[in-house]
Amino acid sequence: MYQSFIGLEVHIHLLTKTKVFCGCRNAFGDEPNTNICPGCMGYPGTLPTLNIEALRMAGMVARALNCTIPEKTWFERKQYFYPDLPNNFQLTQFASPIGQKGYVDIDGKIGEKQIQKRVRIKECHLEEDAGKMIHTGTVSLLDYNRAGVSLLEIVTEPDLETGEEAELFIQQLRRTVRYLGVCDGNMEEGSLRADANVSINLPGKGLGKRVEIKNLNSSRFVKLAANYEIVRHGALMDQGKTAAQETRLWNENRDETLPMREKENAQDYRYFPEPNLPVYIPDAAFLKSIEDAMVELPVPRRKRIAAEYGVNEEQAEQICDEKAQADYFEAAVAEATSIAANGDNKLSKTEAASRTANWLLQDIKHIMGREGIDVRSIGSFKLTPKRMASLVAMTAAGKITGKNARQTLEAVIAEDKDPAQIVSERGWEILSDPAKIAEAVAAVAKTEETTVAELQTAIDDKRRKTLTAYLTGKVLAATSGRADPKIVSAQIDELIQRR
Ligand SMILES: [Zn+2]
Numbered sequence: 001m002y003q004s005f006i007g008l009e010v011h012i013h014l015l016t017k018t019k020v021f022c023g024c025r026n027a028f029g030d031e032p033n034t035n036i037c038p039g040c041m042g043y044p045g046t047l048p049t050l051n052i053e054a055l056r057m058a059g060m061v062a063r064a065l066n067c068t069i070p071e072k073t074w075f076e077r078k079q080y081f082y083p084d085l086p087n088n089f090q091l092t093q094f095a096s097p098i099g100q101k102g103y104v105d106i107d108g109k110i111g112e113k114q115i116q117k118r119v120r121i122k123e124c125h126l127e128e129d130a131g132k133m134i135h136t137g138t139v140s141l142l143d144y145n146r147a148g149v150s151l152l153e154i155v156t157e158p159d160l161e162t163g164e165e166a167e168l169f170i171q172q173l174r175r176t177v178r179y180l181g182v183c184d185g186n187m188e189e190g191s192l193r194a195d196a197n198v199s200i201n202l203p204g205k206g207l208g209k210r211v212e213i214k215n216l217n218s219s220r221f222v223k224l225a226a227n228y229e230i231v232r233h234g235a236l237m238d239q240g241k242t243a244a245q246e247t248r249l250w251n252e253n254r255d256e257t258l259p260m261r262e263k264e265n266a267q268d269y270r271y272f273p274e275p276n277l278p279v280y281i282p283d284a285a286f287l288k289s290i291e292d293a294m295v296e297l298p299v300p301r302r303k304r305i306a307a308e309y310g311v312n313e314e315q316a317e318q319i320c321d322e323k324a325q326a327d328y329f330e331a332a333v334a335e336a337t338s339i340a341a342n343g344d345n346k347l348s349k350t351e352a353a354s355r356t357a358n359w360l361l362q363d364i365k366h367i368m369g370r371e372g373i374d375v376r377s378i379g380s381f382k383l384t385p386k387r388m389a390s391l392v393a394m395t396a397a398g399k400i401t402g403k404n405a406r407q408t409l410e411a412v413i414a415e416d417k418d419p420a421q422i423v424s425e426r427g428w429e430i431l432s433d434p435a436k437i438a439e440a441v442a443a444v445a446k447t448e449e450t451t452v453a454e455l456q457t458a459i460d461d462k463r464r465k466t467l468t469a470y471l472t473g474k475v476l477a478a479t480s481g482r483a484d485p486k487i488v489s490a491q492i493d494e495l496i497q498r499r
Helices: 054-062 163-180 219-238 284-293 298-309 313-319 323-342 349-371 375-380 385-396 402-416 419-426 434-447 449-457 461-478 487-495
Strands: 003-015 076-079 088-090 099-110 113-128 130-136 141-142 152-155 193-202 211-216 244-249 256-262
Touching: 003 163, 054 099, 054 113, 054 152, 054 163, 054 284, 076 461, 088 113, 088 402, 099 163, 099 298, 113 163, 113 349, 141 256, 163 193, 163 219, 163 298, 193 219, 211 219, 211 256, 219 256, 219 461, 244 385, 284 323, 298 313, 298 323, 298 349, 323 375, 323 385, 349 385, 385 402, 385 419, 402 449, 434 449, 434 461, 434 487, 449 461, 449 487, 461 487
Parallel strands: 211 244
Antiparallel strands: 003 152, 003 193, 076 088, 099 113, 113 152, 130 141, 193 211, 244 256
16 A cells, blocks of 8 residues: 655636736636736836735635735746746746645545545745637637736645545635635636646655646546546556656546656746835735635534534535525524514524525525526525525415425516515415315315225225325315315315215
């Protein structure tokens, strides 16, 4: 057995309105080369100005990853030539990253196993992204819209051991930056991409020869690529060989990594401090704005929601997948208990939570998917937390049947009205008057004579269930779905026993 080491370098695009060193728009998918100016095109005589909002967002991530924010921070030029880099240098942070020496406790399930592990964060540094090269046939095209866009690189120590752990780390980090509102985490659009450094060695011998896998744009690919390398290195070591120190790429069609280039000796980028940008000293106001922007992070929130509301771990995990959804859930439960507290029917917090969770993760999720509404927009959904709460309180109090509750939900969304109004307009209040239900049962018994007769003599359990359900359905239909199903089934049982 070998010991494996995985370190990650995760790049995230910060959601700033403008680029990091000029005033150009930061947007994905715009017409090529429309968001550019002499500054980000590297024209002589232009000067960079730091977008403080980018540094503040970087500081928020650093803080969420338990990093130290230094007393002074500045930018260096990393010098190299590449067609997508108009300045011939990249402005980055080399000696004074905005976040230093932090950690993340990953906490989640890998298969059935609950994993908890501390992963050290080496640093987080702010830098500018390069442009985009598009290779088509015999020509290469360049789009500089991305050149100068704010990019935060998060570097871990090689504390991860399996592809699964690396995947969990990426998923947790992605959720974290989305909770903070600093990155949309859209891996397909490249808003979050990762490089993985993988090595293996005999236990206790330290890191082995390191391979870097570049540009992984899904957490699943991070897992697959890292595991692929661990197996490949293991097979080499079994034969007494070692892996070459090189850069590789993940080929998603063939599910394997392929060599990209041999790692030359560490490149000398001739870093030196950018002379046109002053050293930045994070002051009390800057640090306070970071503190003020902190939110409860996904893992602690998941644990609190499970403990406080009594929903199961899996539901808590699903609810907390998106901050907007967790906010919605907590608002709806609070409303439901307060509505019930003002009415005659008491509703405990855990019952309100269990009912809300079921609605949220089943019917509402389904409807939002059908209507093409992103879960992040749940806050502006026609079914507001207050309306959800009203529906929960009505069903819990037995004022409406489950079937009509579902129809009410659809009507609330279609007509943008409160559930109580829909129920009253449609006359959907539950019918629990036994005499009225008996009338409906008697009417059905008359039109369904043969069914009743068969049921009175049927022995087969399955057949009995089918026939009973059929009769129940008829009675419910005759009362527009309003009849209390418990009373209906009791009366049907009685009818059958009457021979
Ligand atoms: Zn610009």
